[in-house]
Amino acid sequence: MTTVISIENLWKEYRLGVIGHGTLIHDLQSWWARVHGKEDPNAKISPMLKGQEKQIEGDHFWALRDINLEVKEGEVLGIIGKNGAGKSTLLKVLSRVTAPTRGCIKVKGRIASLLEVGTGFHPELTGRENIYLNGAILGMTKLEVKRKLDEIIEFSGVDQYIDTPVKRYSSGMRVRLAFSVAAHLDPEILVIDEVLAVGDAEFQKKCIGKMGEVARAGRTVIFVSHNMVSIEKLCEKATIVSCGQLQAVGSTAAIVQDYLSRNLAISKISLSDRTDRKGNGSIRFTGYVLKSGDDIVKHFRCGEESVIEIDFQNIRHEDFYLEIGFGIDDYLGRRVALISTDISGNRPIKVDKTVNRVRVTINRNQLVPGEYKFTLFARVNSDVADWVRDAGNFVVGYGDYYKSGKLPERGQGVFLPDYKIEAF
Amino acid sequence: MSRAKAENEQQWDLVIKPKTGWFDIDLLELWRYRDLISLFIKRDFVTFYKQTILGPLWYIIQPLFTTIVFTIIFGKVAKIPTDNIPPFLFYMSGNVVWAYFASCLGRTSDTFNTNAAIFGKVYFPRLTVPLSGVIVNLLQFAIQFALFLAFYFYFMMKGAPIRPNLWILGLPVLLLQMALFGMGTGILISSLTTKYKDLRFAMSFVVQLWMYATPVVYPLSQVPDWLRPYYILNPMVSIVESFRYAFIGASAIRGSDVVISWLVTLVVLFAGIVLFSRIEKTFMDTV
Numbered sequence: 210m211t212t213v214i215s216i217e218n219l220w221k222e223y224r225l226g227v228i229g230h231g232t233l234i235h236d237l238q239s240w241w242a243r244v245h246g247k248e249d250p251n252a253k254i255s256p257m258l259k260g261q262e263k264q265i266e267g268d269h270f271w272a273l274r275d276i277n278l279e280v281k282e283g284e285v286l287g288i289i290g291k292n293g294a295g296k297s298t299l300l301k302v303l304s305r306v307t308a309p310t311r312g313c314i315k316v317k318g319r320i321a322s323l324l325e326v327g328t329g330f331h332p333e334l335t336g337r338e339n340i341y342l343n344g345a346i347l348g349m350t351k352l353e354v355k356r357k358l359d360e361i362i363e364f365s366g367v368d369q370y371i372d373t374p375v376k377r378y379s380s381g382m383r384v385r386l387a388f389s390v391a392a393h394l395d396p397e398i399l400v401i402d403e404v405l406a407v408g409d410a411e412f413q414k415k416c417i418g419k420m421g422e423v424a425r426a427g428r429t430v431i432f433v434s435h436n437m438v439s440i441e442k443l444c445e446k447a448t449i450v451s452c453g454q455l456q457a458v459g460s461t462a463a464i465v466q467d468y469l470s471r472n473l474a475i476s477k478i479s480l481s482d483r484t485d486r487k488g489n490g491s492i493r494f495t496g497y498v499l500k501s502g503d504d505i506v507k508h509f510r511c512g513e514e515s516v517i518e519i520d521f522q523n524i525r526h527e528d529f530y531l532e533i534g535f536g537i538d539d540y541l542g543r544r545v546a547l548i549s550t551d552i553s554g555n556r557p558i559k560v561d562k563t564v565n566r567v568r569v570t571i572n573r574n575q576l577v578p579g580e581y582k583f584t585l586f587a588r589v590n591s592d593v594a595d596w597v598r599d600a601g602n603f604v605v606g607y608g609d610y611y612k613s614g615k616l617p618e619r620g621q622g623v624f625l626p627d628y629k630i631e632a633f
Numbered sequence: 634m635s636r637a638k639a640e641n642e643q644q645w646d647l648v649i650k651p652k653t654g655w656f657d658i659d660l661l662e663l664w665r666y667r668d669l670i671s672l673f674i675k676r677d678f679v680t681f682y683k684q685t686i687l688g689p690l691w692y693i694i695q696p697l698f699t700t701i702v703f704t705i706i707f708g709k710v711a712k713i714p715t716d717n718i719p720p721f722l723f724y725m726s727g728n729v730v731w732a733y734f735a736s737c738l739g740r741t742s743d744t745f746n747t748n749a750a751i752f753g754k755v756y757f758p759r760l761t762v763p764l765s766g767v768i769v770n771l772l773q774f775a776i777q778f779a780l781f782l783a784f785y786f787y788f789m790m791k792g793a794p795i796r797p798n799l800w801i802l803g804l805p806v807l808l809l810q811m812a813l814f815g816m817g818t819g820i821l822i823s824s825l826t827t828k829y830k831d832l833r834f835a836m837s838f839v840v841q842l843w844m845y846a847t848p849v850v851y852p853l854s855q856v857p858d859w860l861r862p863y864y865i866l867n868p869m870v871s872i873v874e875s876f877r878y879a880f881i882g883a884s885a886i887r888g889s890d891v892v893i894s895w896l897v898t899l900v901v902l903f904a905g906i907v908l909f910s911r912i913e914k915t916f917m918d919t920v
Contacts, residue, residue: 307917308649308914313650314648315649316645316646328750328754329755334679345668
């Protein structure tokens with residue numbers, strides 16, 4: 210397959226402080242101060258985002274640092290990154306809204322980018338007129354729009370009002386029409402920024418479907434989103450931008466896992482070295498792994514089987530009875546669940562003296578995506594043997610729990626019940 | 634290996650790179666986006682028509698009243714000679730021509746600021762915006778020119794000394810020059826205003842002063858000889874006077890003035906395009 214986008218040593222610098230006061234008088238003031246060796250009265254003290262300190266050198270800020278990336282024909286690549294990581298800057302450079310400072314991007318074929326839907330819509334014009342205008346802004350010729358006009362109107366679902374000025378549209382209708390134009394662009398390469406986060410649920414589904422169609426039609430798509438569900442649905446490959454740099458491209462599943470575990474505050478001391486523990490020490494927890502099925506994973510996913518296997522050091526010389534407690538706290542420290550041999554009605558487990566591992570299996574993880582930590586507790590023959598608060602942590606990642614591609618937004622609840630809604 | 638690499642280089646359809654030279658201008662691309670220009674023009678025409686009646690009416694009221702005021706102040710009070718042209722017609726001809734230039738200048742000088750939202754979201758050759766702007770302004774000119782013609786024929790009927798000649802056919806060339814010069818100056822200023830926003834406030838003042846440096850309220854024949862060589866460096870001098878010469882047949886304009894005026898126009902236009910093309914690549918970083 211041929212390479213259609215090649216990003217080579219791309220750097221993008223923004224200037225801070227002195228440059229760009231926006232007025233001639235301030236520039237003269239700064240110049241006067243510089244000539245007389247005084248401090249610039251107009252130098253800005255700019256607030257910094259956490260983790261960006263190292264990107265700043267003097268009054269420069271490197272929003273992108275040495276980005277290298279190759280995208281092959283027909284690839285659907287997802288780009289993940291936190292706010293301020295450089296995602297938007299990369300998109301802006303790719304869509305030629307702003308020029309890079311160093312390096313270059315080589316592109317083969319026609320490229321269209323959607324940083325927004327409905328750019329340039331004019332409220333006085335009718336829906337039909339806006340289709341032509343918006344199409345032309347996005348790089349289509351009149352003829353191309355004309356050929357696809359019926360399709361665009363049908364897809365938008367506003368065909369009844371197509372000759373009504375757009376100012377009379379509801380915001381939802383406007384978005385539908387705008388997306389519809391964008392979806393019928395026919396570029397070889399499509400660059401999309403989270404524009405899917407618009408419109409009602411039904412239309413969003415339609416949009417994702419259309420994106421998938423575009424991807425399957427063999428076009429190259431670069432998709433930037435926070436929405437892990439849609440990234441995983443659409444992209445076979447992905448990469449992470451952080452602090453202006455790009456990580457290696459990998460399979461979406463691996464990259465998403467990496468991204469989620471990266472955001473986890475990992476406790477520095479390993480479990481076996483922890484001294485802040487209680488109990489008589491007849492067994493000691495030493496470590497744990499997360500599993501889903503038989504695979505070791507870096508994070509769980511809601512709706513899927515989640516397994517924690519906990520290792521312990523066993524200094525006993527005979528068989529014993531073991532009780533296990535596993536308390537899960539969310540990132541705010543609220544206890545969200547307690548898993549325990551005591552509660553579940555299991556008797557204390559009779560354990561062979563050679564055993565040094567327990568397994569906790571959650572059949573279907575009902576926790577909402579987020580970060581969690583857990584406390585481990587063990588009783589041997591009714592005596593407290595080991596008790597470690599915040600013994601470890603895990604991330605629950607996005608999973609298609611409801612088979613709808615959607616989950617409640619963050620803050621909308623702490624667990625995902627199985628339910629159905631019926632009218633009767 | 635190096636040959637293979639060279640061949641590979643040629644396959645790229647687009648290379649996005651830092652602003653390199655001063656002359657990184659892609660006029661071919663502008664041509665590819667001609668549909669966008671025509672749609673911008675259509676958009677502005679349509680929205681113009683959908684405005685209230687006062688919008689188009691304003692185009693008539695403005696030159697009419699300005700002409701009346703000029704006739705009274707400069708004609709009756711200050712008694713500035715008008716090359717034997719009926720004063721009302723003299724001032725109106727100057728006004729109509731100047732109004733087109735001033736509107737082109739005003740419209741294009743704000744290109745980056747008024748379009749920041751669009752420019753920040755999607756790429757298209759930015760020159761399409763000022764280019765369509767000066768074409769749309771022809772609508773205003775057409776309305777005001779019709780007004781001028783009405784008075785023109787009225788004065789002709791009355792037997793005023795009006796001697797139209799074949800230079801009238803050169804009107805499109807005059808319009809072209811005004812459009813190019815207005816746009817050239819406008820995009821030059823719009824490029825500067827991205828960095829110096831206070832220049833915007835100076836604009837209306839500059840336009841006003843500029844009008845007095847142009848033979849709108851007095852004829853070129855009244856300009857002292859020692860000033861003339863500098864005076865004609867203002868391309869609007871030649872444009873306004875050529876217009877009067879073509880329609881009324883009275884002007885002190887010379888062929889060499891026209892040539893100089895075109896040269897200045899082209900230099901300004903070129904400088905404007907060069908600066909504009911340079912600014913458009915990094916403009917988004919400064920707003």
